[in-house]
Amino acid sequence: xxLIFDKSRPGRTGSTLPKLDVPPCDAVxxxxxxxxxxxxxxxxELDAIRHFVxxxxxxxxxxxxxxxxxxxxxxxxxxCHERIAALPGFAGLHPLLPQLRGGGALTQxxxxxxxxxxxxxxxxxxFANFTMQPLAGAHGELTGIxxxxxxxxxxxxxxxxxxxxxxxxxTNPSSSAIAGFTTQEIATDADGNVDLDQLRLHLxxxxxxxxxTCPNTLGLFDPxxxxxxxLVREAGGLAYCDGANLNAILGRVRPGDIGFDVMHxxxxxxxxxxxxxxxxxxxxxxxxxxxxPFLPTSRxxxxxxxxxxxxxxxxxxxxxxxxxxxxxxxxxxxxxYTLTLGRKGLTRVGENAVINANYLRVRLAxxxxxxxxRVCMHECVLSAxxxxxxxxxxxxxxxxxxxxxxxxxxxxxxxxxxEALMIEPTETESRQTLDDFVDAILRILDRIETxxxxxxxAPQTYPVTRLDETRAARRPDLASLESSP
Amino acid sequence: xxxxxxxxxxxxxxxxxxGVDSIDTLWRHAGVDMPAPDLSAIPEGRSxxxxxxxxxGLADRNAHHLTCFIGSxxxxxxxxxxxxxxxxxxxxxxxxxxxxxEASQGTLxxxxxxxxxxxxxxxxxxxxxxxxxxxxxxxxxxxxxxRLNRRRKAVLAGTVSPIYRExxxxxxxxxxxxxxxxxxxxxxxxxxxxxxxxxxxxxTACVVVQYPNVFGTLEDWEELVEYAHQRGIVAVxxxxxxxxxxxxxxxxxxxxxxxxxxxxxxxDLSFGGPYLGLMATTKKFMRKMPGRIVGRTVDTExxxxxxxxxxxxxxxxxxxxxxxxxxxxEGLCALAAVVYLSCIGRSGFEKVGxxxxxxxxxxxxxxxxxxGIEPVDQAGFFNEFVVRLPIDAAELVGLMIxxxxxxxxxxxxxxxxxxxxxxxxxxxxxxxxxxxxxxxxMEAVLTPG
Numbered sequence: 001x002x003l004i005f006d007k008s009r010p011g012r013t014g015s016t017l018p019k020l021d022v023p024p025c026d027a028v029x030x031x032x033x034x035x036x037x038x039x040x041x042x043x044x045e046l047d048a049i050r051h052f053v054x055x056x057x058x059x060x061x062x063x064x065x066x067x068x069x070x071x072x073x074x075x076x077x078x079x080c081h082e083r084i085a086a087l088p089g090f091a092g093l094h095p096l097l098p099q100l101r102g103g104g105a106l107t108q109x110x111x112x113x114x115x116x117x118x119x120x121x122x123x124x125x126x127f128a129n130f131t132m133q134p135l136a137g138a139h140g141e142l143t144g145i146x147x148x149x150x151x152x153x154x155x156x157x158x159x160x161x162x163x164x165x166x167x168x169x170x171t172n173p174s175s176s177a178i179a180g181f182t183t184q185e186i187a188t189d190a191d192g193n194v195d196l197d198q199l200r201l202h203l204x205x206x207x208x209x210x211x212x213t214c215p216n217t218l219g220l221f222d223p224x225x226x227x228x229x230x231l232v233r234e235a236g237g238l239a240y241c242d243g244a245n246l247n248a249i250l251g252r253v254r255p256g257d258i259g260f261d262v263m264h265x266x267x268x269x270x271x272x273x274x275x276x277x278x279x280x281x282x283x284x285x286x287x288x289x290x291x292x293p294f295l296p297t298s299r300x301x302x303x304x305x306x307x308x309x310x311x312x313x314x315x316x317x318x319x320x321x322x323x324x325x326x327x328x329x330x331x332x333x334x335x336x337y338t339l340t341l342g343r344k345g346l347t348r349v350g351e352n353a354v355i356n357a358n359y360l361r362v363r364l365a366x367x368x369x370x371x372x373x374r375v376c377m378h379e380c381v382l383s384a385x386x387x388x389x390x391x392x393x394x395x396x397x398x399x400x401x402x403x404x405x406x407x408x409x410x411x412x413x414x415x416x417x418x419e420a421l422m423i424e425p426t427e428t429e430s431r432q433t434l435d436d437f438v439d440a441i442l443r444i445l446d447r448i449e450t451x452x453x454x455x456x457x458a459p460q461t462y463p464v465t466r467l468d469e470t471r472a473a474r475r476p477d478l479a480s481l482e483s484s485p
Numbered sequence: 486x487x488x489x490x491x492x493x494x495x496x497x498x499x500x501x502x503x504g505v506d507s508i509d510t511l512w513r514h515a516g517v518d519m520p521a522p523d524l525s526a527i528p529e530g531r532s533x534x535x536x537x538x539x540x541x542g543l544a545d546r547n548a549h550h551l552t553c554f555i556g557s558x559x560x561x562x563x564x565x566x567x568x569x570x571x572x573x574x575x576x577x578x579x580x581x582x583x584x585x586x587e588a589s590q591g592t593l594x595x596x597x598x599x600x601x602x603x604x605x606x607x608x609x610x611x612x613x614x615x616x617x618x619x620x621x622x623x624x625x626x627x628x629x630x631x632r633l634n635r636r637r638k639a640v641l642a643g644t645v646s647p648i649y650r651e652x653x654x655x656x657x658x659x660x661x662x663x664x665x666x667x668x669x670x671x672x673x674x675x676x677x678x679x680x681x682x683x684x685x686x687x688x689t690a691c692v693v694v695q696y697p698n699v700f701g702t703l704e705d706w707e708e709l710v711e712y713a714h715q716r717g718i719v720a721v722x723x724x725x726x727x728x729x730x731x732x733x734x735x736x737x738x739x740x741x742x743x744x745x746x747x748x749x750x751x752x753d754l755s756f757g758g759p760y761l762g763l764m765a766t767t768k769k770f771m772r773k774m775p776g777r778i779v780g781r782t783v784d785t786e787x788x789x790x791x792x793x794x795x796x797x798x799x800x801x802x803x804x805x806x807x808x809x810x811x812x813x814x815e816g817l818c819a820l821a822a823v824v825y826l827s828c829i830g831r832s833g834f835e836k837v838g839x840x841x842x843x844x845x846x847x848x849x850x851x852x853x854x855x856x857g858i859e860p861v862d863q864a865g866f867f868n869e870f871v872v873r874l875p876i877d878a879a880e881l882v883g884l885m886i887x888x889x890x891x892x893x894x895x896x897x898x899x900x901x902x903x904x905x906x907x908x909x910x911x912x913x914x915x916x917x918x919x920x921x922x923x924x925x926x927m928e929a930v931l932t933p934g
Contacts (some may be wrong), residue, residue, distance in 0.1 A: 004598050004827050015565065015833030017840065021917040026842035027849075029865035032703045032733045037835040038606045041827040045567055048827040052595065052820075056576035059591035063575030069584070076488055077579050080533045085755070086569065089544025095757035096555050096894060097548065102883035109546030110756045123526045135617040135758065136813040138800070142656075149659050171812050173805035180659030183805050223516035252512065254522045268813065272488075276817030277592040278582035278614070278777065280759030296655075319655030323558075323620050323648045324757025336540055340487050342530025347521075348486045351508050355491070358511065359499045375503075375514040402588050410584075413801075430490035431499060457785075462587040464790035472782035472794040476771065478611045480601040 004041045004051050005480050014045035039482045058463050059277070060407055066433050068360075070379045070410035070422025071169070071217060073247045073269035078340070081273070081333035090332060095324040104309050111308035114325055115300040117335040124338075124346060125246075125263065126256025127286030132326035133296045137244060139321065140264030140283025141175035141211070146318045147262060147287065147294040148209050148238045149179050154294075154316060159208035159237065165194055167217045167414040172242060181208055188416060192372035193222040196231075203235035213242040214255060217414045218372055219357065219379035219422070221248070229259025238262065238291075246270040247426065248354055248378030251347030261288045270349075271334035282330040296321045352427030353378040356434060360423055363438045367445055371417050379424035383417050392448050392455050394419040399466065400447070402459040404440035487530060547756075551891040552919050554848075556701075556869045556910025558619065558646050559757075560749045562727065562837070563914055565828045568751045572821050582777070582813065586792045587784075592816065593791035596779040599823035606729050606826070608736020609743050609765035613776035615819040616762030616811060619746030620652040623693065623723050625764065625775050625809055626742040627653065627662070630691035630719035632773050632808065633741075637661055639691050640684045643668035644676040644698035645723060647899040671902050673862040674700035674871050682712050691719040691742075696735060697728050699899070700861075700908065701869030710739040726750055726763065728867040730838025742766050751825025752818050761818035772798065775809030840913035841868035844920060848911045851924040857931050861906060869910040871896065874931070878907040881930060888926040 041048070061067070067074035085091065089109060098107040118130045134140035145162070152159045162181040164172045166188055173183045184202060189195040194212070210232045215221045222228070229239040241255045241263035247270045249255075255263050267273050268281035275281070287295060293316040301311045341349065354377055361380035365373065369383035384394040398408030398421075410422040425434055447455055459465065491499070496508075505511045512518070531539070553561045572578060576591060583589030596614045603612035616622040627639045641650060643666050650666065657664055667680045676698055685692055692713050697703045710720040722735040724745040735743045747761030748754070766774050772795060780794035800807035829837060845868040852858050857875035874881055878895035885892035897904035911920065 003594070003601070004823070005601065008831075011832075013830045013832050014567075014827070015829045015836070017563065017833060017836050017913065018916070020840060020843055022843050022847035022920070024839070024843055025846040026731065026839065027846055027863075027866045027870070028703060028731050028842060029705075031705055032865060034729065034731055034733050037831050038729065040602060040605060040829075040831040040834055042831045043827060045565070045828055048824065049567055049570065051827070052571045052824055053574070055591040055595050056571070056574045057591065058589075058594070059576040059580050060588045061576045061578075061580035063579045067581070069581060072581055074579075074581060077575075078488060078533075080537060082573060082578075084537060084540045084544075086753075087541060087544040089541075089547040089549050091753040091755050092549040092561075093547050093756040094549075094553055094555050094561065094754050094891065095559060096557055097551070097891060099898065100882050100886065100891070100895070101879040102886055106548035106551070106886065107756070109543035112543050112546070113540075120527060123524065126522070135621070136811070138810040138812045139617060139621070142810060146655075146659065169812075170799075170801035170804045170807065171810050174800040174803070174807040174810035177805040177807075178656070178660070178810055221516040223518070226519075249517070251524065252521060253517060253519065257522060258519065274578040274817070275581040275813075276578050276815075277580045277589075277595075277820065278816030279813040280617075280815045280818055281813040318658065320620075320648070320651040321655055322758065323618055323652065323760075327758035328756040329753070329759055332540070336536050339528070339531055339536045339539065340533065343524040343527040345487050345530045346524065346527065348489055352489050352491055352496075354511060354515065355496060355499050355503070355508070358503045362503050375511060375516075377515055398585065399587070402585060407588065408585060428488050428490060431495045433490075459587050463590050464587055464784040464788055465786055467586050467784050467790045467792045468782045469792050469794065472780040472792050473797070476611075476778075476794060477781040478600055478771065478778055478794075479597070479604045481604055481610070 003480055004043065007047050007051060008042040010042060012042045012044060014043055014048055065405055065407055066429060066437055067407040068409050068423045068425050069407060070424040071244055073424060073426055075272050075426035076428040077272055077274045081336050084336050085329045085332050098310050108308055111300050113332055113335050115302050115308050117331060120338050121286060125286050126254030128289045129292050129295060130284050130286045131296045132284050132331055133322040134264065134283040134285055135322055135327050136279060136281040137264060137266040137283040138171040138175055140285045141171055141242065142178055143296060143321045144240055144262040144264055144285045145176055145179040147291050150294040150318050151238065151291055152208055159206060161202065161206045162208050163202055163210040167416050168211065168213055169217065169244060172211045176211065192218045192220045193224055194228050196224060199228060199231060203231060205236060207235050207237040209238040209240055211240040211242055213245055215245045215248050215377040218381050219376040220372060221377050226258040244269060245378060248350055250350040252350045256288060262291055267330055267334040272337050273330045273333045280327050280330055282327045294318050349427050356425040356427060356429060360425055360434055364441060379422055381417055382421045384419040384421055387448055388419045390448055392452055394421055396455045397444055399458040400444045400455050401440060403461045406437055406440055552889060553891045554893050554909050554911060554923060555891045557894045557908060558746055559754060560910060560912055561754060561914055562749050562912050564751050567828045568821050568824045571824045572817055577820060578817055583793060590791060593779050595820050595823055597781060597791050599819045600779060602823050602826045603763060603765055606726060607743050607765055608734030610768045611771040612765035613774055613778050615815040616764050616776050617815060618760040618762045619723060619744060620649040622744035622762035622764045623649050624653045624656045626721045626744045627691055629742060629773050629775060630721060633719055633770060634690055634717055636688055636690035638663040638665060638689045639693060640665045640667065640681060640689055641693045642676045642681055642695065644700065645693060645695040646699050674702040675864065676704060678709055681709060685713055685716055685718055687716060689718045691721050693721045695723045697725060697867050700871050701866040702863050703732055703865045703867060707738045727837065730834050731842060732867060741770060747822050750822040752821050759815055759818055761815050761822055776811055777814055837913050841911060844915055845870060845911040848909060848920045851920055852927065855924060855928045855931060868912060869908060871906050871908055874905045874907055877904050884930045885926060890923055890926060892923060892927065
């Protein structure tokens with residue numbers, strides 16, 4: 001095996017460190033001393049660089065190919081953002097500085113970023129305030145749902161039921177459970193919208209709220225969204241907007257205007273901060289005026305003299321959801337992006353995301369099952385049931401796309417669509433790229449006629465072929481420990 | 486328009502292919518029929534150059550140039566340039582969670598190596614692919630313990646970071662969880678181990694401690710861990726991983742779950758995030774651990790390869806019964822940590838520890854030589870220690886800022902009875918001259934007149 005540990009040679013080192021310039025000494029008690037150094041790699045810096053550069057070449061990424069992974073909004077990540085986040089005035093800033101006496105003046109630039117971006121988000125999305133603390137989308141969900149719990153608690157009501165449509169992301173029910181709610185699933189109607197008749201059955205004094213993804217995970221804008229929010233609020237509940245799909249409506253619909261009380265925004269989707277191979281993200285949360293008292297503490301305030309301060313005294317706050325002020329380095333990138341786009345650029349994002357997705361839909365739908373055949377938003381969901389009936393499943397089409405040089409769409413989600421292919425092109429892709437992608441799909445569909453078996457063996461052009469996931473789970477090998485061969 | 490590829494002509498042709506005459510018609514057919522919002526309060530877009538200049542100006546308004554002796558769980562360590570070089574590769578940072586393993590072996594193998602390095606560092610057997618930060622990881626460990634023994638009480642040492650205890654209190658507010666905090670004695674820098682033991686009973690799910698503790702003190706937890714195990718209680722330890730360069734591992738002390746803040750492993754301070762939540766456990770308990778986990782397996786040709794595994798624990802499958810709601814984690818920070826640990830390497834990491842420890846001893850000696858500064862009983866420490874000042878430590882720190890130092894963290898902020906106690910951290914970055922200058926400046930500030 002070719003692990004970094006396998007490249008070690010005793011005594012080899014890649015680091016240069018300052019010489020000890022004080023007397024050798026330590027205050028580690030003998031009983032708590034490590035009996036030998038941690039068995040970390042012993043490689044030169046060149047060994048390490050070569051190892052990790054070569055690993056990087058085994059990945060595909062937005063920078064290497066079209067990546068239409070539905071619900072993930074894999075748009076281009078502008079390079080200038082990385083430079084900005086690396087500025088020593090941001091990257092080297094200790095988070096405890098503003099908490100020192102007289103420390104407020106030490107971090108005015110960073111507090112300005114947090115405050116000014118919050119104000120921009122309020123304008124873009126129609127909310128009263130945002131908290132920057134949540135560290136990921138699911139973390140934002142939890143924060144938002146905890147504020148709903150605190151709101152009902154403050155009013156002396158024990159509302160226990162959170163409604164969640166059957167097409168929701170798995171994080172919705174699990175976040176809701178951690179906030180102490182019982183979840184009830186709401187069906188999707190034949191048009192792909194919330195089933196209003198079912199909703200009406202739940203409008204009672206047990207109802208705490210509803211979590212709606214807008215647009216929903218079928219890539220559709222539910223024309224009844226405002227009505228659903230109104231019904232839930234009339235019954236005493238609150239409406240939560242899962243902003244995972246915000247990209248579609250950016251600059252076109254302000255969720256706060258159509259009746260949502262609280263919303264999380266995945267900055268790593270809509271505001272194009274890098275996905276990082278699975279994080280770090282940021283799931284900032286906006287609230288309507290009635291939830292403002294419950295926001296996490298601390299919050300950034302702008303004083304009359306134009307300076308910024310951290311404020312802590314909010315008696316009804318849910319508390320601290322993060323150690324400090326959120327994933328600052330991510331927020332910074334999103335702020336830079338928003339400044340670059342400006343009001344026109346923001347509007348163009350939503351428009352082009354929707355045009356690109358519908359272009360793919362009209363070109364591809366005739367070749368698949370289209371369970372909800374209507375104009376979509378930022379992504380289109382197709383079903384490969386006709387192909388599956390011939391022995392080639394959505395998974396096989398996805399793997400064959402890898403050999404065509406594309407990252408596949410999301411597959412088998414939403415759960416209510418069999419053999420789902422969920423395709424989200426994003427606004428940063430050109431028409432040529434979309435045409436190339438359609439051509440690749442059509443070639444694969446041709447192969448179902450001519451050589452279906454080859455599709456079951458795909459991919460063949462990567463460092464590995466399909467991997468044995470059952471074995472991975474049954475006989476877990478999760479770490480190379482020192483004693484391993 | 487920035488970052489949009491389609492030309493006006495493309496747009497026209499694409500709209501025609503879709504079968505509509507304009508974007509407005511497309512919106513209407515999609516069900517979006519409300520009027521467009523008024524975005525006039527949002528400024529016009531700016532060029533890359535202008536945005537860079539604006540943000541560089543804001544960066545300059547931050548006092549990152551202060552000589553930093555603040556730690557409190559977040560440390561100013563040396564980061565080799567190689568770390569940013571690797572994490573800055575588009576193949577890593579512009580990919581997503583490796584749902585397609587064949588095309589993600591780079592990320593998957595790197596995470597497997599990260600999991601391995603965390604195990605080797607901590608003496609644990611299995612690590613996950615990361616959680617958000619040390620605080621969320623600690624809360625998740627309490628939830629994990631409660632899944633393991635189906636009890637609902639968590640006993641926390643009052644020497645666990647107050648920041649983390651606040652976070653745990655926040656997450657627990659709607660759950661059936663009893664939190665018991667055992668405050669440390671008012672003086673000294675140790676935990677109240679006897680009181681911790683006394684609080685453990687057969688309804689206790691877990692006992693949670695920190696190593697080194699919030700005062701920087703290294704404490705031997707082995708006996709407490711054994712005492713807990715005899716009562717079916719899960720032992721949880723939150724660590725500062727750099728301390729494990731010299732200090733005995735939590736694995737060796739018998740802890741069941743390890744968590745920690747991985748920021749010190751090659752990740753920028755960055756004003757509070759993104760950071761790296763460490764979590765590791767034993768093989769016995771691995772199936773109850775939350776978060777993504779990478780495993781090694783084979784492909785159809787028998788070649789080694791890596792996949793996300795044990796996914797039956799996760800939210801996309803278990804929904805409201807999942808072990809955690811975590812989805813996106815801190816993958817790129819985990820990559821930074823494994824690159825850091827590889828480049829610093831086995832002997833380098835030990836040397837980092839020796840530098841930190843020696844400089845901390847030197848700094849303590851220098852500060853204790855100042856008239857009016859007194860020692861606080863501290864059995865052992867790694868690179869962070871407490872001294873007692875003749876004045877309010879918050880006041881002193883404020884005065885030291887003007888002299889160019891972030892002189893330490895005033896403990897009175899967390900422990901009201903310790904207003905004169907200053908928590909000082911020294912990393913390998915601090916030079917003898919900087920430490921001397923700190924002492925000289927502090928003496929000047931403390932000398933009346």
